[in-house]
Amino acid sequence: MTFMETAEPVQSQAARPEYPRPDWQRHDWLNLNGSWEFMFDGKDEGLTEEWYLAGGPAFDRQIQVPFSWVSPLSGIGEDVKGTAWYAKRVNWSPSHKEHRVFLRFGAVDYRCRLWVNQFEIGEHEGGYGSFEFDITEAWKQGxxxxxxxxxxxxxxxxxxxxxxxxxELRGIWQTVWLEARPQQYIASARFVTKIDGTVEVEGMIEARRSGEAELRCRFDNGAVEHRMTLELAEGGNAFRTLFQVEAAKLWTPETPYLYEGTLELGDPSAESGCDRVATYFGIREIGSAKFGGRGHRWITLNGKPVFLSGTLDQSFIPDGYFTFPSEDYIRDEIWRLKRLGLNFVRIHIKPEEPVKLYWADKLGMLVMEDMPCFWGEPDERARTAYEREAREIIERDFNHPSIISWVVFNETWGLFTTTEAGERRYLPETQEWVRSVYRWAKSEDPTRLVEDNSPCNYDHVESDLNTWHFYINGYQAVRDHIQEVVDKTYPGSPFNYTEGNVQSDAPLMNSECGAVWGIEGSAGDSDLAWHYRYMINEFRRHDAMCGFIFTEFHDVINEFNGYYRMDRQEKDFGYGSFCPGMSLRDLHSPDFIVIDAPPCRTVGPGQAVEVPLLASSYSDHYHGQAVQLKWELYYDSLEGRASAGAGELAVGWGGYGVRQLAALRLTMPQVDAAAVLAVTLQSAEGTIITRNFITFDVQSGQTGGVYALEGEWLSVRPAAYSASQWEYEWQALAGHKLNGGGAGFVQYEIALPAHANYMTVSEIEVLFEAGAKTVLGKDKEMTTVKPNDISYMHGAKADPGMNINSYFMTDERSHSSLIDVQVDGESVCTLHLPDDPADSRGVLTWHYQSDDRKLDEAGSYGYLQRVRIPSRLAASILAKGGFTLRLSAESAAPGGEAGGLALYGRNAGRYPIDLLVCWK
Structure with a gap:
């Protein structure tokens, strides 16, 4: 696995050539991205030596803007904190000579001062807000x-x-551009929409001279048009206007309709032109409400309940860090969210750049946007800096219909104070400051849900959303925890709130979850598909639960639990092998079937089992219809797929929330098997609405097992070998799995039962489950490396293969192996083991984990192998009553790598078998 992948710096053309504010765009502009002169100022002598003057030193390096000077794409790639200087020569004139020239910065971290033609223009402080300078008086046209x-x-x-x-974000890290505007221009405008089609526009106009001007709103190809006459005074002029959109098309993730158009100020026929801003709005309302006599609130979109199926987006890119290399890359980020069936994303501890928010608007993705936090203590300087930046962020991003929520703080970061006794405390006065910030944000933007602090310490103060974080592993632990949270959530409850504060009736949802930190030393890089499925079932079984945010969208450098790899390659969750066609989308369906049962349980052959089902609906698409619930219980008989029962049930689908359905009554197969209950909900027209499944380990308990095989067999545990030699060798899963890494062999002496009648035997074969074996760093060291200090939490670049819990989840990369099979010293076949996989298909590996907080090759499994012994050897084997079986790995499969061998036993992998020697 490639740990950190980088790309070559952009040299051939300027990166990110698109206009950086699709929500607020003027036509007369110049993109300044690309190569700039650059120099570090390690001695901080540039100001004293007046480097900004024409006679100053030549900056000795080139940097690619808009990339942080730490990132590979900048062409610098050095994590140097302190001071640096940028310079660029530009010859550009606005289309109208008398227009004003502005220099605009998407974001610069952290404090900057600007000179143009040796004139000092101004300064700005803050790493995430956008800002601009009017440089007209210093600019030389032509x-x-x-x-x-x-x-x-x-x-x-x-x-x-x-x-x-x-x-690190250091220096310029978003687009820089020049922009021309008339002497009277629209400085800002906010759109507030209602689902009845009412649109309110509030804004500010800057005028260099007084006089009358017309403001025109023209949207949807002229179908929506509104005009107003304004009497402008010199300076800033606030305005407010209302207009109505007839037969309004509402913005939703499924139908993300945008009213695109322009705001225009002035006379377009005048020689100086008018100010024309291309912009858009979406008509939608976010809120919360009670339904159907319930005591709890649900989050609503356009007056209807919505279940938020979301993920945490760190927005980290290996080569650009927090700056995307292209707009196509950004668009594809939103598309990748949507292809998972998600409708919601939390942009984590930073605002997102406007182009990404535009694609969330355009493609339909609900967004929770965090304010960036500071890492120090909440002293006066930190508070002032934070408040200034939060104001810039909300002002910039207000018009994006995708944004439904602001989070003003996260996990109490920056809110703890060190007392004289050395304790870290969230002081009452800090809590009151957080309350004041929440109320400020609410007054600044009453159209959205505002959260005071997204908590991992149960420390809300006042909030529109009652959220909490949890990182717990293991089905029962997750089930008990979510149930406890639901039980403790009601108006007046002190749970999840700081001392002296209690819950309102704010909607309950999870705002961070996942297995990554619920495991000793973190999960490393391991299968998350098993945990994810039962966790979603637990969320969906509670009527009061309004959504979840899974950590996370992509892997990052110390958390390898994303839906995708850091380089955006796909992971294989394996769900389609249980329920054909099933993917993550099924778990994110607004209409969902909850299987209210463990992901796997041990049962006996022929045992009767009852499985409770729940209907969870947060869409009215199928309300009032009769839908079909189809189910099948099946298993792999080792000869092929075998059904143990099936049926269907007509279900009246109606009403929001969660309700009980009739339980399924099943009879287990009569043999040892990993049985699967697959459930499908489909419309009367045959459209698949959602799929789900659970599994059972049917265990006979008889020596050698009971299988649906012809003839007779004997069973040999993988660990019962007579000889072996590998570069690396060890056992896992309580001896049910044998690992041989690199080149080597394992050998078994197979003794056939003396009592058997071999006169009629016509065929001998060996069945076993095997995969390749990739050797990780921890396997080589055979030590536990658990870098769990704060630097690791915040991004220490640790090799995931050194984490004690790691077993890389199946993805696009394969780690294959070729296995030579010898019987009595003669090679009988070569097996190609495509990969060393780990995902939800490793049912038995997951089911028999001994410690939920310390994973043992979790999710790993192999492929069912059938080796038929040639007839020329069979007679000799039968005559002497046994044979020697040798499995060896010597070379890589074509295009792969030497992956060694992993052999799975009865309570490991995917198939409940040891090595089976069968004869018939």
């Missing part, structure tokens, strides 16, 4: 202009930093 920017980033405790431990 001539070269020298732009010089000094940036200082000292990682001060009061700075907003977010998750920069993954990759």
């Amino acid at each position: 001539e070269d202009n020298r732009i010089v920017l000094r940036v200082q980033d000292d990682d001060e405790a009061y700075q907003t930093r977010g998750k920069q431990g993954y990759g």
Whole structure:
């Protein structure tokens, strides 16, 4: 697995050439991304030596803007904190000579000062907000202009930093551009929409002279048009207007309709032109409400309940860090979310850049946007810096219909104070400051849900959302925990709130979950498909639960539990092998069948089992219809797929929330088997609405097992070998799995039962489950490496293969192996083992984990192998009553790598068998 993949710096053309604000775009502009002069100022002497003057030193390096100077794509790639200087020569004139020229910055971390043609223009502080300077008086039209920017980033405790431990933001890290505007221009505008089609526009106009002007709103190809006349005074002029959209098309994730158009100020026929801003709005309302006599609230979109199926997005890219290399890459990020069936994403501890928010608007993705946090203590300087930046962020991103929630703090980061006694405490006065920030955000934007603090310490103060974080592993532990949270959630409950504060009736949802930190030393890189499925079932079984946020969208450098790899390659969850066609989308369906049972349980052959089912509906698409619930209980008989029962039930589908359905009554197979209950819900027209499944280990308890095989067999445990030699060798899963890494062999002496009648035997074969074996760092060291200090939590670049719990989850990369099979010294066949996989198909490996907090090759499994012994050897074997079986790995499969051999026994992998020697 490639740990950190990088790309070559952009050299051939300027990166990110698109206009950086699709929600607020002017046509007369120049993108300044690309190559800039650059120099570090390690001695901080640039100001004293006046590097901004024409006679200053030549900056000795080139940097690719807009990438942080730490990131590979910048062409610098050095994590140097402190001061650096940028310079660029530009010859550009606006289309109208009298128009004003603005220099705009998407984001610069952290403190910067600007000079244009040796004139000091201004300064800005803050790492995430957008800002601009009016440089008209310093700009020379038709001539070269020298732009010089000094940036200082000292990682001060009061700075907003977010998750920069993954990759530092230093210097310019979003697009820089020039923009021309008339003497009277629209400085800002906010759209507030209602689902009855009412649109309110509030904004500010800047005027260099007083006079009358017309403001025109023109959207949807002219179908929506509104005009108003304004009397402008010199300076800033606030305005407010209302208009109505007839037969309004509402914005939802399924139908993300945008009213695109322009705001225009002034006379377009005038020589100086008018100010024209291309923008858009979406008509939607976010809120919460009670339904059907319930005491709890649900989150609503356009007046209807919505279940938020979401993920945590760290927005980290290996080569650009937090700056995407292209707009196509950004668009594909939203598409990747949607293809999973998610409708919601939490942008974590940072605001998202406007282009990504545009694609969330355009493609339909609900967004919870965090404010960036500081890592120090909440002193006056930190509070002031935070409040200034939060104001910039909300002002910039207000018009995105995708954003439904602001999170002002996360996990109490930056809110703890060290007392004289050395304790870290969330002080009452800090809690009151958090309350004041929540109320400010609420007054600044009453159209969205605001959360005071997304908590992992049960420490809300006042919030529109009652959320909590949990990282717990193991079915029963997860089930008990979620049940406890639901039971303790009601108005007046002190649970999940700081002392002296209690719950309102705010909707309950989870805002971070996953197995990554619920395991000793973190999960490393391991299968998450098993845990994920039962966790979603537990969320969906509670009527009061309004959604979840899974950690996380992509792997990051110390958390390898994303739906996708860090380089955006896919992981294989394996669900389709249990229920044909099933994918993650089925678990995210607004209409869902909850199987209210463990993901796997041990049962006896022929045992009667009852399985409770629940209907969970957060869409009215099928309400009032009769839908079909189809089910089948089946197993792999080792000769092929065998059914142990099937049926269907007509279900009246109606009403939001969760309700009980009739339980299924099953009779287990009569043999040892990993049985699967697959459930499908489909419409009367045959459309698949959702799928789900659980499994059973049918265990006879008889020596050698009971199988649906012809003839007779004997069973040999993988660990019962007579000889072996590998580069690396060890056993796992209580001796039910044998691992041989690299080149080597394992050998078995097979003794056939003396009492058997071999006169009529016509065929001998060996059945076993085997996979390749990739040797990880921890396997080589055979030690436990658990870097669990704060630097690891914030992004220490640790090799996941050294984590005690790691067993890399199946993905697009395969780690194959070729196994030579010898019988009595003669090679009888070569087996190609395609991979060393680990995902939900490793049913028995998961089911027999001995410790939920310490994983033992979790999710790993192999492929069923059938080796037929040639007839020329059979007579000799029968005559002497046994044979020698040798499995050896010497070379890689074509295009793969030497993956060694993993042999699975009865209570490991996918098939409940040891090595079976069969004759008939």
